[in-house]
Each structure stands twice: as C-alpha cells, then as structure tokens.
Amino acid sequence: MDFDLPDDTLAIRDLVREFSRKKIEPVATKMDREDHFPIEVFREMGKLGLLGLTISQEYGGAGMDYLTEGIALEEISYYSGSFGLSYGAHNNLVVDNIHRNATREQRERYLPGLVKGEKIGSLCLTEPGAGSDALGGMKTAYEQKGAHYEINGSKTFITNAPVADVFLVYARNGKSYSAFILEREDGVETPRKIPKMGMRGSPTGEVVFRNIKVGRDRVLKGEGQAKSIIYQGLNAERAVLAFGPLGIARRALDEAINYSDQRVQFGRRIGEFELIQEKLAYMFTRLEAARLLAYKAAALVGNKLSDPSYAAASIMLASETATQIAKEAIQIFGGYGYTEDYPLGRYLRDAILYEIGAGTTEIRKIVIAKALLKK
Numbered sequence: 001m002d003f004d005l006p007d008d009t010l011a012i013r014d015l016v017r018e019f020s021r022k023k024i025e026p027v028a029t030k031m032d033r034e035d036h037f038p039i040e041v042f043r044e045m046g047k048l049g050l051l052g053l054t055i056s057q058e059y060g061g062a063g064m065d066y067l068t069e070g071i072a073l074e075e076i077s078y079y080s081g082s083f084g085l086s087y088g089a090h091n092n093l094v095v096d097n098i099h100r101n102a103t104r105e106q107r108e109r110y111l112p113g114l115v116k117g118e119k120i121g122s123l124c125l126t127e128p129g130a131g132s133d134a135l136g137g138m139k140t141a142y143e144q145k146g147a148h149y150e151i152n153g154s155k156t157f158i159t160n161a162p163v164a165d166v167f168l169v170y171a172r173n174g175k176s177y178s179a180f181i182l183e184r185e186d187g188v189e190t191p192r193k194i195p196k197m198g199m200r201g202s203p204t205g206e207v208v209f210r211n212i213k214v215g216r217d218r219v220l221k222g223e224g225q226a227k228s229i230i231y232q233g234l235n236a237e238r239a240v241l242a243f244g245p246l247g248i249a250r251r252a253l254d255e256a257i258n259y260s261d262q263r264v265q266f267g268r269r270i271g272e273f274e275l276i277q278e279k280l281a282y283m284f285t286r287l288e289a290a291r292l293l294a295y296k297a298a299a300l301v302g303n304k305l306s307d308p309s310y311a312a313a314s315i316m317l318a319s320e321t322a323t324q325i326a327k328e329a330i331q332i333f334g335g336y337g338y339t340e341d342y343p344l345g346r347y348l349r350d351a352i353l354y355e356i357g358a359g360t361t362e363i364r365k366i367v368i369a370k371a372l373l374k375k
C-alpha cells in the first residue's frame, strides 16, 4: 500500500494551501463576525481553475479525482470552515453533479461559467417539511404544461442561495422525482438569508419558485431520474465534504499544540503536563484515523463504488472528530479559548454543522447499518 499522493494532487494541494493562506485567512474573522461572504475571493479561485477540479478539461476543469477535491477542501477549511462549505456546495453539489448527469448541451451551457467562478451554484433539496425525509416530505412540485414544465414550491437551508446564479432543484410530480437546472433569471427568488450560529460567511438561504416555466432542456438526466441523482450525489457529497471537518480539526489541533508550547502555569509550559499531552495525543490519533477513512472513501467513490457505507462512515467520523478536537482545543486554551479574542469558538461552531448537513449523524448511522445488514 502506497500512502504517497500523486504529484499533480500535491501540486493542487500546495496551490490551494498558498491561496487560502494569502486570500482566505485574512478575511476569515470578518466572515464569521459580519456574516460576510467574500465573493471576489471566490471568483478568484475560479480564475485559478480551482472551482472545477473534478470537471473534464474540455469544460475548463482540471480533470482530477474526488480525493484531490477533498484535499483542496481540507486546505480551505483549515483557514475558514465556512469558505470551505460554500466551496464544497458549489464544486461538488452543483458543478460535479451537472458534469456527472447533464447532456452535452447542458454541460456546454453551464459548466464553463460555473468553473470560472462567473456564476455561483447552489443545490436545492431540503424544504421546511422535508429534511431527513427529503423525498417523502418534498412539496416542491413540477407539472408538464404543453412544451414546458412549471415549478412551484420552496426550499430552505440552501448554501450559497443568496448569491447564486444557478440552482439545481429537486421537485416531484406525485411519485416521480425530477431535477431541474434553474437560473435566477427564470424568476427564482431568494427572499431570506438565514442567520446561523456557525458557518457564518457562507450564505445560507430560503429559495422560492412561483410558476417558474422552463423547457425540457433544463431537466437533468431525464424526467423521473432525480432519485438516482440524489443517491449517487450524496455518496460523492459525503466523501468529499468529509474533508471540511478534517481541515477545521487540523487547524484546531495546530493551535492547541502551539498554545501548549507557550502557555506557562506552575512555572512550566502546559504542554509538559501529562493531562494536556494525553489530549494532544488523542486529538492527533483521531484526526489521522478520520483522514485515512476519508482517503479510502474518496478513492472508493471515485472508482464508482455504489456501497454508501464508506462515504457515510467517513463524514460521520470526520465530523464527530472535528467537534471533539475543536472542543478539546478550547479546553487547552482555558479561559482564552472561550473568548472572541481567539478563533477557537469559531472552529467548534463551524465543525458542528458537519454533523447536520449532507444527512445528519443519525441518518448516516442508518445508511451504514442498512448497507451492513444487506451484506
């Protein structure tokens, strides 16, 4: 078994790391305090080719695999969890999804703008009454009326919605579920940005569709195909998004190590106390274990493994690990960790989201257990 990453993956990791350190780190606190989304930095990533890592080169992408995209997300999230969330939603939930499922015409129409960062994407599945039961509870409806489809309904908790140009929307007609590519110009409304406890700066919003009329050319993969798009998409989404909490956790651990090395109590650096050393040892071990599973899940999903248990296990372990590590980092900082003078609270608030988004921890457990029992 070879644990070395390929050279082109390492080159992208280094590019993203450098970009994030220079461009995202300086705005990370402002994003959190003012719930500010630095759209110009996002667009700059597009100019550097970082918004289409898994997209084939004919549409302006880099033609890389999910592991590389995950590693990019870890680097971004090291500097800002919320920037990472917006990046993951755009890149994976929307751009990669369209690339995987769209017709050539749809790819040519949407991918170049999304890859360059001229357009921003959001994926609209969740509704006020349809969270974990996303399909069963779905009320957003489509109806065929002559040559076009009419869409009515609303979505909530949609990452990037307040700034998005392209909306990948799931709707139903009785028992038939379809996915549509909508544009803001079609009349899509985003009436409210939702204030949050964490992931501030990543704009989350409500989306409303009132008699939106579009042609057949906006249906993704064909009418009635949404279930397969959702299940396959969730697998890729979970495998890639698992790297977000890894980035947050790595940052919290680095901060905790530095602080343990500097803070002096009882005449000694606190890192000399064995109870602090135990915390650091556990934090490191959990992070490395979570990363190994994330690498494996990303590689398996990239090889088209349909078993959903690895991706679900990967994001479950990574998100729980990030929450634990961020909390332990606060403990190591003592009172200072609890203040706004240090960003430790942000790491914890951001990490918690990953136990909820892309299917909650409870739903992930159900997915894993079902797959195991089927075997």
Ligand SMILES: Cc1cc2nc3c(=O)[nH]c(=O)nc-3n(C[C@H](O)[C@H](O)[C@H](O)COP(=O)(O)OP(=O)(O)OC[C@H]3O[C@@H](n4cnc5c(N)ncnc54)[C@H](O)[C@@H]3O)c2cc1C
Pocket: 089, 122, 123, 124, 125, 126, 130, 131, 132, 133, 156, 157, 158, 159, 160, 196, 199, 204, 353, 356, 357, 358, 359, 360, 361, 362, 363
């Ligand atoms: C910041 C943020 C960004 C998001 N981004 C997006 C996005 O871009 N696009 C999108 O479509 N959605 C997005 N979501 C929505 C997210 O996917 C949902 O919040 C999530 O799926 C849970 O749905 P819910 O909030 O309605 O919780 P509910 O489904 O109401 O769950 C409430 C609680 O009940 C538990 N529960 C539910 N069913 C079961 C069960 N069968 N067994 C045991 N426990 C159960 C849950 O685990 C949870 O603890 C985002 C959410 C947030 C907070």
